Each structure stands twice: as C-alpha cells, then as structure tokens.
Amino acid sequence: MPGPLPPSENYAYETLADGILAAIHRPEGHAICNSGLLDLGEGRLVFDTGLTADSAGDLVAASDAAFGADPSLVVDSHWHLDHMLGNSRFSGVPIWGTRRTREILLERHDEFSAELTRAKLDQELATLERQKRHLRGEAARADHAFAVQFVRGLRDSADSLRVVPPDQTYETRLALPGARGAELRSFGAGHTEADTILFLPQEKVLFAGDLVAAGIQPSLGSGDPEHWLVVLDEIERLRPERIVPGHGPVLPADGIAEVRGYVSGVLKAAAARKGAVLPAAIRKWEGSLSLRENLNFTRKWLADRAP
Numbered sequence: 001m002p003g004p005l006p007p008s009e010n011y012a013y014e015t016l017a018d019g020i021l022a023a024i025h026r027p028e029g030h031a032i033c034n035s036g037l038l039d040l041g042e043g044r045l046v047f048d049t050g051l052t053a054d055s056a057g058d059l060v061a062a063s064d065a066a067f068g069a070d071p072s073l074v075v076d077s078h079w080h081l082d083h084m085l086g087n088s089r090f091s092g093v094p095i096w097g098t099r100r101t102r103e104i105l106l107e108r109h110d111e112f113s114a115e116l117t118r119a120k121l122d123q124e125l126a127t128l129e130r131q132k133r134h135l136r137g138e139a140a141r142a143d144h145a146f147a148v149q150f151v152r153g154l155r156d157s158a159d160s161l162r163v164v165p166p167d168q169t170y171e172t173r174l175a176l177p178g179a180r181g182a183e184l185r186s187f188g189a190g191h192t193e194a195d196t197i198l199f200l201p202q203e204k205v206l207f208a209g210d211l212v213a214a215g216i217q218p219s220l221g222s223g224d225p226e227h228w229l230v231v232l233d234e235i236e237r238l239r240p241e242r243i244v245p246g247h248g249p250v251l252p253a254d255g256i257a258e259v260r261g262y263v264s265g266v267l268k269a270a271a272a273r274k275g276a277v278l279p280a281a282i283r284k285w286e287g288s289l290s291l292r293e294n295l296n297f298t299r300k301w302l303a304d305r306a307p
C-alpha cells in the first residue's frame with residue numbers, strides 16, 4: 001500500500017490529481033528544477049531528473065512511497081544540466097527526449113564533463129562571489145542566488161556527476177503507455193532547439209519544463225525567441241488548467257502570460273535602437289545579469305537573421 005511521502009530537503013511535493021505529483025524544488029536544495037511524478041497505470045514516470053543523482057534519489061523514494069515502486073520511465077524536457085544530470089540515478093531505465101536533445105548532449109558531452117570538475121566549480125563559485133557586490137535590484141539578486149545554488153549543488157556532488165543523454169528519442173509527439181492518455185509533445189524550438197512538454201488531457205495538467213517560468217527569468221540563449229511565442233500558443237491550445245513550470249510554483253492557465261510578456265518584451269527591446277525604453281513587461285527585471293545576457297543574445301540572434 002502506498003504510504004506518506006518521505007520528507008525531502010530538495011522538493012516540496014504537491015498532489016495535482018490521483019497518481020500525479022509535482023515535485024517543486026526548494027530554493028536551498030540541490031534539485032534546482034521542478035519535476036513531475038506520474039503513475040501511468042502501466043509503469044511510473046519521472047519528468048525531469050534535476051541537477052544531481054542525490055536529489056534524484058528523493059524522486060525515487062517519492063515514487064516508491066506514492067506508487068509502490070521505482071520509476072520505470074524517465075523524460076528529459078530539454079538538455080539543460082539542471083533538468084537532466086539526475087539521469088545518472090536511473091541506470092537501466094529508458095530515458096526519453098527529443099532527437100535534438102540527445103544529439104546536443106552527445107555533441108557537448110566532453111565539454112560539459114570538463115566543466116563539472118570540483119576545481120572548475122570552485123573557480124566558478126569564486127567568480128560569483130566577486131559579482132555579488134555589483135548586484136543592483138531584487139531581480140539581479142534573485143538570479144544571482146539561483147546561479148550560486150546551481151553551482152553549489154554541482155560542487156557538492158562533483159564526484160558523482162555524469163552526463164547521461166536520453167537513449168530513446170521522438171520528434172513531435174509520443175503517446176505514453178497506460179489509460180491516462182498522457183503524451184509528450186514537442187512544438188519545435190523555443191527555450192532550446194526542441195523542448196518537450198508532458199500533457200495529461202484528462203486532468204488538464206501540463207508539465208512545461210523551462211518553456212514556462214515563474215518568478216525567475218527564463219534563459220533565451222539556447223533557443224529561438226520568436227518561435228517560443230508560437231510554442232506558447234500551441235501550449236495554450238491544449239487548454240491546460242494547471243501548469244508546472246521548470247522553476248517556481250504550480251501556475252493556473254493564465255500563468256503563461258508572464259513568460260509571453262517577458263520573451264516578447266526582450267524581442268522588442270533587442271530590436272529597438274539603443275536607449276529605447278524597456279517594455280513594461282520586462283522593466284521589473286532591469287539591472288539583472290540574466291536580462292543583459294538575454295538582450296545580448298537576442299540582438300545578435302536578430303542581426304544574424306537579418307537579410
């Protein structure tokens with residue numbers, strides 16, 4: 001019989017429906033991203049495995065307690081390390097992702113592995129410490145605190161970090177086993193070149209990965225900002241009632257508005273000539289390191305595409 005969920009330093013669990021759990025990462029924990037746990041009837045699924053094998057162990061324990069067995073299927077929403085380094089905890093379990101997600105992780109495997117040494121991570125923490133005194137504004141401090149937690153999580157588990165790409169791939173749509181009708185969808189480039197969402201049509205719950213963000217700036221530098229807006233339209237067309245973002249709390253349907261405002265705001269600001277006033281939707285992020293990075297990337301991205 002399923003028992004109570006074990007306490008976790010990495011996640012707060014939220015039951016969204018019978019057999020559907022959101023694992024919301026705690027700001028002080030090592031998981032760094034939200035995950036989903038699902039009882040498919042025919043197997044149990046983990047959507048995104050978080051930053052470390054240790055924090056992924058909490059997802060296994062939660063699956064055992066809630067569904068009576070270990071996960072039998074893993075899905076990576078995209079290749080960013082905070083969403084998939086926990087894959088190494090699931091040896092022997094099939095790991096699904098888009099074809100492009102697998103390719104990128106294979107192409108960059110050696111580069112990432114070289115960055116994940118204790119010495120490199122200590123260096124990075126020292127750089128972040130130096131940046132601290134230059135931070136201005138709440139948004140900049142929030143993004144900086146997130147970066148510190150990210151690198152600290154990596155440093156504390158440096159000995160067990162391994163980049164394990166998905167070994168099962170799909171292109172645009174994959175029906176998952178079981179009577180729930182759960183499916184994976186990829187609407188093309190957005191946050192990365194080919195992100196995956198998990199949709200549960202009966203319960204109208206959608207796990208969005210980083211295509212939707214709450215309270216923290218989404219990173220634009222790995223994908224296609226213009227097509228991201230098209231992807232958000234596709235997500236809305238599914239009419240989800242609850243959306244689990246990659247970071248931050250579970251959102252109602254209109255939670256998409258903030259990320260849409262942010263991405264289109266960055267596009268407008270990047271297209272405007274120097275000195276233009278930032279659109280209202282992103283003004284609250286002014287002064288933040290991530291906003292600057294997103295603007296720089298998008299300016300270059302627009303210039304590269306200009307005829």
Ligand SMILES: [Zn+2]
Pocket residue numbers: 078080191210219
């Ligand atoms: Zn991401």
